[in-house]
Amino acid sequence: MEKNTIVNDRYKILGQLGKGGFGQVYKVHDLVKKINLAMKVDINSRGSTLVESSILQDIQGGEGIPKLYDSGKIQDLTYMVIELLGPHLNMMRKSLNGFSLNTILLLFSQCLTRIEYLHTHDYIHRDIKPQQFLIGPKDVIYLVDYGISKKYIIDGRHMSFQSQCSRAGSCSYASINCHIGIRLSRRDDLESLMYMIVFLIRGALPWQTKAKANDNRKWQVIFAQKRAILDEELFNGCPKQLQQIFVYVKSLKFDEKPNYAYIRDMIQTIRNEFSLKSKMLDWKILERRHKSLDKRKTEEENTKILSKGKTTKKKCSKKNNRGLAMATLTSLPAHEDSHEVPHLRLPLPIGTSKTLLSGLDLSSNSSKGETVKNSFPEFIHRKHIFRELNKFRMLFTFSER
Numbered sequence: 477m478e479k480n481t482i483v484n485d486r487y488k489i490l491g492q493l494g495k496g497g498f499g500q501v502y503k504v505h506d507l508v509k510k511i512n513l514a515m516k517v518d519i520n521s522r523g524s525t526l527v528e529s530s531i532l533q534d535i536q537g538g539e540g541i542p543k544l545y546d547s548g549k550i551q552d553l554t555y556m557v558i559e560l561l562g563p564h565l566n567m568m569r570k571s572l573n574g575f576s577l578n579t580i581l582l583l584f585s586q587c588l589t590r591i592e593y594l595h596t597h598d599y600i601h602r603d604i605k606p607q608q609f610l611i612g613p614k615d616v617i618y619l620v621d622y623g624i625s626k627k628y629i630i631d632g633r634h635m636s637f638q639s640q641c642s643r644a645g646s647c648s649y650a651s652i653n654c655h656i657g658i659r660l661s662r663r664d665d666l667e668s669l670m671y672m673i674v675f676l677i678r679g680a681l682p683w684q685t686k687a688k689a690n691d692n693r694k695w696q697v698i699f700a701q702k703r704a705i706l707d708e709e710l711f712n713g714c715p716k717q718l719q720q721i722f723v724y725v726k727s728l729k730f731d732e733k734p735n736y737a738y739i740r741d742m743i744q745t746i747r748n749e750f751s752l753k754s755k756m757l758d759w760k761i762l763e764r765r766h767k768s769l770d771k772r773k774t775e776e777e778n779t780k781i782l783s784k785g786k787t788t789k790k791k792c793s794k795k796n797n798r799g800l801a802m803a804t805l806t807s808l809p810a811h812e813d814s815h816e817v818p819h820l821r822l823p824l825p826i827g828t829s830k831t832l833l834s835g836l837d838l839s840s841n842s843s844k845g846e847t848v849k850n851s852f853p854e855f856i857h858r859k860h861i862f863r864e865l866n867k868f869r870m871l872f873t874f875s876e877r
C-alpha cells in the first residue's frame with residue numbers, strides 16, 4: 477500500500493515495517509487514537525489475518541503479547557491492527573555483530589516464558605524463529621506472528637497424534653518431527669527455540685544452505701543435515717547445559733507437558749557457572765556507555781569554553797546527545813554490576829558470533845580454539861553501531877504514543 481493511503485478512514489500508512497509469506501506489515505497512524513500502530517495485511521486474500529487476530533484475541537493480556545487494537549476488511553483483503561514494536565532479534569543481532577552470552581540467556585528466558593504462556597492458553601506457535609521475537613518497550617521481548625498457530629487442546633483434551641501431516645513453519649528452525657510429517661505439539665516449539673538459541677550463539681546453523689526459501693529441495697537438504705548431525709557437533713562451543721536441555725526437549729512425548737521450570741533452572745545454572753549477574757541487554761550497555769561518553773565530551777567542551785574566559789555555559793543540547801539510539805524506549809534499569817568481560821578462547825566451528833564470546837570462559841574447550849581478545853563493546857566500531865542503531869530508532873516510536 478502506498479504511503480499516506482488512509483485505510484477505512486482511520487489508519488494512515490506511514491511506511492512498510494516488514495513482509496512475510498502471509499502478510500505485509502505497515503507502520504500506521506491511527507487518526508482517532510492519535511497513536512502509531514502496526515497493521516498486518518493479508519497479501520493472499522485468504523483471510524489469514526482474521527484467523528490470526530482471533531488467536532491474538534484469545535491470548536490477550538500476557539506480557540510480551542502484542543495488544544490487538546482492531547481487525548477488519550478492505551475490499552477482499554483482511555487486516556489487523558496491533559501494537560507497534562521494534563526490530564526483531566535477528567536484526568538486532570546483525571547490527572551488534574552478535575550478542576553476549578549474558579544477553580542470549582536473558583533472551584532465552586524471555587522467549588521461553590512467551591512460549592509457555594502461549595501453551596498454557598492452549599495454543600502452539602509452530603513457527604518459532606528469531607524473526608518472531610520483537611523488541612518492545614522496556615526491553616520486553618514480544619512474540620508475534622500467530623498466522624499458523626494452532627489450538628492443541630480441544631474440548632479439554634490434547635489433540636490426537638497424527639503422521640503424514642504437511643509441514644509448517646520455517647525450514648531452518650523446523651523440528652525433526654515437522655520434517656517427517658508428525659503433527660506438531662508443544663515439544664516442537666521448544667525444539668525450534670533450541671535451534672534459535674544455537675543460531676544466536678554461533679551466528680549460523682550448520683544446515684543453512686544457499687537454496688531458495690520454501691524450495692522443496694531446501695527442506696530435503698536441510699532435513700538430511702539435521703538428522704545426521706550429532707548433538708555434540710550442534711552444540712560445539714556452547715555451554716554444556718544447552719545440549720542437556722535439547723536432549724530433554726527431544727525426549728518429550730507428543731502430548732507431554734514440557735517442564736519449563738527445569739529449562740529455566742538450567743539457564744540459571746549456566747548464568748551461575750559463568751558468573752553472569754547483569755540483567756542488562758547488550759544494546760542497553762552500549763546506550764549507557766554512549767551516554768556517558770557524550771556526557772564527558774559535553775563536560776570537556778564546557779570546560780574549554782570556561783577556560784577561554786567565557787561566562788555563559790554551553791547547554792547540553794539534544795544535538796550533543798546524537799546517536800543515543802533507542803533512548804526513548806525506556807528508562808534505564810539499575811546498573812547491577814560491571815560489564816567488563818574476560819578474554820577467552822573457543823573453537824569457532826561455524827559462523828560464531830564474536831560478541832557471544834564476551835563474558836564466556838570455556839577454557840576447557842580451548843586447545844583447538846582461536847583466541848578472541850575482545851572487550852565488549854569496544855571492539856565493535858562505535859560509529860558503525862550507532863549508525864545501525866539509529867536506523868532502528870526510525871522504527872522505535874514508543875515515545876510518540
Ligand SMILES: Nc1ncnc2c1ncn2[C@@H]1O[C@H](COP(=O)(O)OP(=O)(O)OP(=O)(O)O)[C@@H](O)[C@H]1O
Nearest residue numbers: 493494495496497498499501514559560561621623
Ligand atoms: N507489531 C509489529 N511492529 C513492528 N514490526 C512488526 C510488527 N509485526 C510484524 N512486524 C515486522 O514484520 C515482519 C513480518 O511480520 P509477520 O511475521 O507477522 O508476517 P508473516 O507474513 O506472517 O511472516 P512469515 O512469512 O515470516 O511467517 C516481522 O518480522 C517484523 O519485522
